[in-house]
Amino acid sequence: MRFNEKKAYKGKDFLLGVCYYPEHWPEDMWEDDFRRISGMGFNVVRMGETAWNLLEPEEGKYDFTLFDRAIAISERYGLKIILGTPTYAPPAWLTQKYPEVLRVDFRGLAMAHGSRRHYNYTSQVYLRLCRDIVAAMTAHYGNHPSVIGWQIDNELNCHSDMSFAESDHLAFREWCKEKYGTLKALNAAWGTSFWAQTYSEWSQVFLPKPTVTYHNPSHLLDSYRFTSDSAIRFAEPQYQILKAGIASQQFVTHNGIFGNIDYSTFTERTVDFLSYDSYPSFQLMRKDVPLKEKDRLSGKHLSRMRGYSAKFLILEQQAGPGGQTGNVLNNDRDDYLQTSPKPGQMRLWTWQSIAHGADGVLYFRWRTCPFGAETLWHGLNDYGNQPNRRLEEAGVIAEEVTRLAGTLLATRVAATAAILGDYDNDSNCKIDRHTGTDYWRSEESIYLALTNRHIGTDVLNWNTLGGPQDLKGYSIIFVPNAQIFDSKQAEMLRIYAEQGGTVVLGPRSGYKNRDNHAYMEPFPGVVRKLAGVKVKDFTMVDPYVEHQGLLFSNAGDNGESVVDAPIFHEILSPEEEGVHVAATYAADYYAGMPGVTVRETGRGRIVYFGTFFSLVNSEALLEQLGVGDAAEGWAKLPPWVETVYRTDGKATWAILLNYSGTPALVSFKGKYEERIHRRTLEGELTMNPYDVWMIELQV
Structure with a gap:
């Protein structure tokens, strides 16, 4: 089971709605708002996570009357409610009375009340107060007929993930005791004999603190x-309280995905399924990605979501230009205002979420807030409720989704390629900063290269896999970042390849163990036998050397066929039978020497890629391996028209998404029924900018 079907949204209704915060608006506006929300064709509203100060104005004194009134009005218009536990923004009375709950930064400065996420996960006082407010809300709304689900907290680890309060240091020490048992084991795991770091008393063990120079990488990895464990242990009691007190039809979820949380473990322990907040405009702000590929990269994050929950909700879907202001004194990040979604783009992003597995989408937000740090974060309605094109677009989406809800709920995404990674290697990217972000860019490049060929692609976490059987159905698997790797994982890939799959390993694969120590064996460590190669030499790339790159064996002798090979080069040497050279380096002292190898094994093959992936060299590799366009049998599509396949086990649908602001020329090789616009497609046609088609491929 490659997807987590156990931890998946299983509702009978496709959910479509908005985030609405009644405490932000005069009460005489509520009736009209809920009437209009319902009139749009929406069926759900999310609220509650911002209002601890109202729900508990004094410690132990609860007041649910405001939300009782708001929910009563929403009921009259047939709207269901998702309630958030309000623990991401503790009220002023709490932080004043219990200052030990405040988050502390790396330099020891406590974060004051006045923004959000200013608490730490390990304060026992804060954990008690969170349990109390969640228990009170559960007792009041746990059997409410209009409440269909709960969201724990809000965007855990957004803005800031690590905390260094006294309680965090003490909790880390206990965590280390629990993990290692003895100081001897901890010292061995952290390699503390280096730079005389050996600990002789547990009282000497803390989270990393300011030091003169580099921290211990193994210590950092454990931090x-x-x-991650602290966030999980913070959320888990809320989940337990809710599950013990709510009606069976009420679900519990959380809206990710943010840094420093192992979401495979988080999903198993703290929610019925994981949800996601989708803001493609953050991709549009990037300057390192071509325009047609920017918001398409949001599909990679949605593909990762499927690895945690086969079906999920989007609890915040971008509804306008995002922006935040008021950070001038902190000076840790700039204020910003994004470009407005172009006509059709909000619909495209909504369908992107749906195509990739969302069985519910809630727009953030119904109306732009006229005060606070998010006056620039625009909702479907602007401040004065004037009609606008985004609101009209949402109405079109509601009609389409309502009409196709049955098919969407009954189908699952079908993919034939996967990208594998895990939390340890993601964490190591932050530690090994000389190459860290390049591993993430490699993953993006691979995703774009595969989707340029209209190949359905999953992004999976190793921890969600039970064994080689969970890799069945994939024809190719990329493991771009396998620096921290073990023999069990290598064996899983060997079995998969023997059975006919293609494995592609990235640079520096297999060279470190789970303690972040290099294996005492030649590179590439524990994958040396699997790949059938050894690394003879390696170097960071000198950016001043001309014509650096790879020449693939099927590219001929034309120098223009050299593709880029950025950041780092491993010079490979085949040492097992069945290994052949797929590409050689084009320059420097190792010109002509192997940079990419392929080992034939069983019915499959193992590729070792000795440099970092770019879009160009990823596409060259796919060409070398004979991986063609997945749409070739039924259509000719431009690369920027993403194709997501969905199946109910019998029929297959392809959802086409045009990310370009210009028309796309599409040529069909047969006659197909298109479900969104309700028409027949045949021959050469023009797909409008930002348009979406849903095509039935087979019955």
Whole structure:
């Protein structure tokens, strides 16, 4: 089971709605708002996570009257409610009375009340107060007929993930005791004999603190693991309280995905299924990605979501230009205002979420807030409720989705390629900063290269896989970042390849163990036998050397066929039978020497890629491997028209998404029924900018 079907949204209704915060608006506006929300064709509203100060104005004194009144009005218009536990923004009375709950930064400065996420996960006082407010809300709304689900907290680890309060240091020490048992084991795991770092008393063990120079990488890796575990242990009691007190039809979820949380473990322990907040405009702000590929990259994050929950909700879907202001004194990030979604773009992003597995989408937000740090974060309605094109677009989406809800609920995404990674290697990217972000860019490049060929692609976490059987159905698997790797994982890939799959390993694969120590064996460590190669030499790339790159064996002798090979080069040497050279380096002292190898094994093959992936060299590799366009049998599509396949086990549908602001020329090789616009497609046709088609491929 490659997707987590157990931890999946299983509602009978497709959910479409908005985030609405009644405490932000005069009460005489509520009736009209809920009437209009319902009139749009929406069926759900999310609220509650911002209002601890109202729900508990004094410690132990609860007041649910405001939300009782708001929910009563929403009921009259047939709207269901998702309630948030309000623990991401503790009220002023709480932080004043219990200052030990405040988050502390790396330099020891406590974060004051006045923004959000200013608490730490390990304060026992804060954990008690969170349990109390969640228990009170559960007792009041746990059997409410209009409440269909709960969201724990809000965007855990957004803005800031690590905390260094006294309680965090003490909790980390206990976490280390629990993990290692003895100081001897901890010292061995952290390699503390280096730079005389050996600990002789547990009282000497803390989270990383300011030092003269570099921290211990193994210590850092455990601090990231601890941060993840702290978030999980913070959310888990809320989940337990809710599950013990709510009606069976009410679900529990959380809206990710943010840094320093191992979401495979988080999903198993703290929610019925994981949800996501989708803001493609953050991709549009990037300057390192071509325009047609920017918001398409949001599909990679949605593909990762499927690895945690086969079906999920979007609890915040971008409804206008996002922006935040008021950070001038912190000076840790700039204020910003994004470009407005172009006509059709909000619909495209909504369908992007749906195509990739969302069985519910809630827009953030119904109306732009006229005060606070998010006056620039625009909703479907602007401040004065004037009609606008985004609101009209949402009405079109509601009609389409309502009409196709049955098919969407009954189908699952079908993919034939996968990208594998895990939390340890993601954490190591933050530690090994000389190459860290390049591993993430490699993953993006691979995703774009595969989707340029209209190949359905999943992004999976190793921890969600039970064994080689979970890799069945994929024809190719990329493991771009396998620096921290073990023999069990290598064996899983060997079995998969023997059975006919293609595995592609990235640079520096298999060279470190789970303690972040290099294996005492030649590179590439534990994958050396699997790949059938050894690394003879390696170097960071000198950016001043001309014509650096790879020449693939099927590219001929034309120098223009050299493709880029950025950041780092491993010079490979085949040492097992069945290994052949797929590409050689084009320059420097190792010109002509192997940079990419392929080992034939069983019915499959193992590729070792000795440099970082770019879009160009990823596409060259796919060409070398004979991986063609998945749409070739039924259509000719431009690369920027993403194709997501969905199946109910019998029929297959392809959802086409045009990310370009210009028309796309599409040529069909047969006659197909298109479900969104309700028409027949045949021959050469023009797909409008930002348009979406849903095509039935087979019955």
